[in-house]
Amino acid sequence: MTTTPRQPRLLPVPAIALWSGQQVRTPPLRIAPDGIYHEGSENRDVDGQLWPQVHGPQAGVPQYAVMNPLKQCQAMEHLLCQVGMGPATRTEQGLLWVLPRPTGSPGDPEYDWDQGVTTTEPPVCLFHARVSAHQCPRLSTRGHVAVYVREAELVAVEGTYYPPPPARARSIKTVLPVDAPDARLMVAEGLARRLRAVTLVDITDRTLAHGAVPCNRRTRKKDR
Template sequence: MPLLTPYVASRSSDRGTLQSALGIGFTAKGPHLVYRDERPEDRDKHGNLWVRVEESDDPGHIQYDSLHPTRQRTCMEQLLCQICARPADRNKDGWLFIDWRRQDSPPTWPEKSLTTMPPLCTEHAHISTHQCPFLRRDEHLLLRVRKPHLHGVAGTLYTLTTTGWTTTDNGQLSPYNQPQYPGMLASLLIRQLHGVKVVDHP
């Protein structure tokens, strides 16, 4: 069986935001990160600025361990399958997710786990557990999730210096229930899994 190309996977030829595109905006709360030519679609409804991804005509190669920000966000917001971008499977026990234990997983894992991986349809959940090298290597569980709450974003954190914006942290989490970082450039949408039931098969 040929390897699947996940809809959310990035490609080596994808190009992210250039630092020269970033500017400084001012509000009553002080300076914050903006695009010099910012468009309404650059921010989500919570006000987070999102990274722009420029796709090349050169398809490059698939990066299975890297998520495409725009496609990941679309699947997470609309609960679409991360492989085919069609509606993820949902039954009386909830949406279908796969999750694995990480160093920062809560003691209640998989309950209240934070995930950047969108849900799946039944067909592709089955195939993923057999094809994905990360799932074959790490402890993982197939889950039904009644309440996959939108939790926040993660991305690159910039700090304003006398010479402009400087990157200080990559992979910074910014929960919706906490004040936003003025220098956050979001690249991943995060859900927290509540009402979790471990299942044996899709």
């Protein structure tokens, strides 16, 4: 008797992951003393920060270690789950985050929650937290730390800074405070939040995850 081989279970790809069929491009820029502008249509966030463009379909192979800058911006601005792009889990203890476990080395010291931990990783919903922990290369190889966060201030923007004229200096990759005047001369690549007032949580606890539903699940009429 011939049996049909069982198909592998496909886990959802994090929404913020860039696909191999996509490319991040910065159109030609006009650089002025008061800021930089795309020559043509622009991508700006709610604060007026300029972002690159993402071209191509979500096809090919997902690049889990590379974030789609536009999706990352959307998730960080609106505190959406990085996997499903629905609302991140929020409890009395705060919003849920899953971060890479630090190595404890000088270049990657243990988290200092009293001072705050700055991250470009968006939050997650409880349902997708395990997906994020097991599929993200950094989380699966280094382990993860899951926390509920009561304070998550938007503090910085990463990107490429273009010195204004008449300077002839080259563009540089840097990180600036979100309210820095020079941020107007940057093409952003990611937003960062500083996480404080945290409560550690075990996302492998089946009791905790009981009843959790995908953040992007469509509401049925009978559920309303």
